[in-house]
Amino acid sequence: MKNTKKVPYGKINSVAEMGVLVRQHRKSQKVRIEDLSDLALISPRLIGEFERGKETCQIGKVLQILKFLGLEIRIVPRGTP
Structure with a gap:
């Protein structure tokens, strides 16, 4: 996946x-929701809901989405540059 x-x-x-x-x-990686759904084994509906800001998405599913997109979450103290 190339960042364009x-x-x-x-x-x-x-x-x-x-x-x-x-x-x-x-x-930017030219990944369709359907392709991400197939890779991460998560429904396209859930992916769409997460991308639209649904606050009740399961954290495990969110982490799975991030993993397959090559993203990660970092926890740092508030105010850290």
């Missing part, structure tokens, strides 16, 4: 922000 578009990676303050960033990353 600049994605604004960085601090996330909400599920909605995370969903937008993940969608931008997925699209």
Whole structure:
């Protein structure tokens, strides 16, 4: 997967922000929701809900989506640059 578009990676303050960033990353990699669904064994509906900021998505499923897109979450103290 080749990155063809600049994605604004960085601090996330909400599920909605995370969903937008993940969608931008997925699209920059030219990965369709259907293909991600097949790879991660997660329904396209759940992926779409997550990308639209649904706050009740299961954290395990979110981590699986991130893994298959080559993304990760880092936990740091608030205010860390």
